[in-house]
Amino acid sequence: MMSRYNMPGTFFTIFFMVPLLNNAQSIKPEMVKPRIIVTTDITNEPDDQESLIRLLLYANDIDIEGLIGSTGVWKLCDPATEVIHECIDGYAQVLNNLLKHDDSYPTAEHLHSITVTGNQGYGMSHVSGRGSAGSRLIIDAVDKDDPRPVWLLAWGGTNTIAQAIWTVSQTRSQEELEAFLQKIRVYDLAAQDDAGAWMAKTYPQLFLIRNVLAYKGMSFRFSSDAWNHTRGGDETVVTREWVRENIQEGHGPMGELYPDALHIWEGDTPTYFYVMPNGLNDPEKQWQGSWGGRFTREKQKNVNIVAQEYAGADCSKGCFVNESLFLDYWLYADAEDTWTYQDKSYSNQWAPIFRWRTDFQHDFAARMDWCIKAYQDANHAPIVALEDDITTGVQYLKAKPDEELSFSASKSYDPDGDELTFQWWIYPEAGTYNGEVNLEPDGKAGVKIKTPADIGSKEIHLILSVTDHGQPALTRYRRIVIQGS
């Protein structure tokens, strides 16, 4: 099916001479930074700490407003908030060098000040009373006079988030509760307690994504062959050797703080990949597809791990979260992509993440270089311009059947003066039009598209990937959504 969308001859390269500026750290797209608060069951296994190290290196692109030690099904009590502080201490040691690459990194003192402990016991049985420092931090953040939504990202259980909602429900009017719910977005990584089901059941209006199993696309599993069916894509950038060379060794304190994987690398990282302002997606539209996965357009019923992974297994020893008190609930869940890599085609719920693995691992490697290298010795991502627009926003437009459209990214440039490769392509699953769409190169960095005669009111998602020729090669994106009218 994907071959219908192949576009031979659409990889083309241009070279821009951009004067290298001394003050290059100010070269960025015009982005709206997402606001996030993380709850993490850090120390349950090494992967939360890995995710946190990477996240801190994106504190220039994402407004981190809370880092909350939490519990979860794999860590039933005693949140390890002190380990979050240890990682921030590592950040403090490299901050001066990071500032050479982007002057908007926050201070370590600020990050320490927003690091607190959430609810100390497991699940809904520990939601009550006046809550925790974590739940109060969430409420205070949502109450700020800031029009942007607050993304609540659960790397373990979600009961500190549920506590915040519960407290508001007990202390404010129905109208104020509704306003609070409208301001938050929840991304639940794999249902690690029963509070996600409670939120979804009690507040069906809540924007709630559950990454059910898609996170396994981050890397293959080291500890056993149990997830071999989830493998695919570029695995060269998640081997232990690659991580040792590009992350852990020779990159300073943050690399030294990045532990070896026990099962997989960074299972919780898709939560913030999803809101990364790299031009790929609008996180308000969960079906678009992002580094952090792609999710269903409509909410799904009772989508939990038991149903998909442990069906028929003996769970008497507790291999799943019991959500039976909160059925039926509805939330957005994993969607599937069909994607071809090196002549192998994948159609599953892991492809929406592993299809980006080369890009997001290269990006991480570059950030690790920023910890130790001078500006001119490290790589920085291209700035993608759609005509004159250098934001990271998705463009939406209406078009008639058989209308000829053309788009140009020729004003894109690279802060390092690197050569750029442009790839225009259709993301079929993100759209609703199922037929053939023809793309033709237009000049060095443009594309022509003729809307199909039978487009009706359906959507076509046109993606532009711009990759520099730096080391490691870095990619940024733009998306144009064409809707028939």
Ligand SMILES: [Ca+2]
């Ligand atoms: Ca976790």
Ligand SMILES: [Ca+2]
């Ligand atoms: Ca570059």
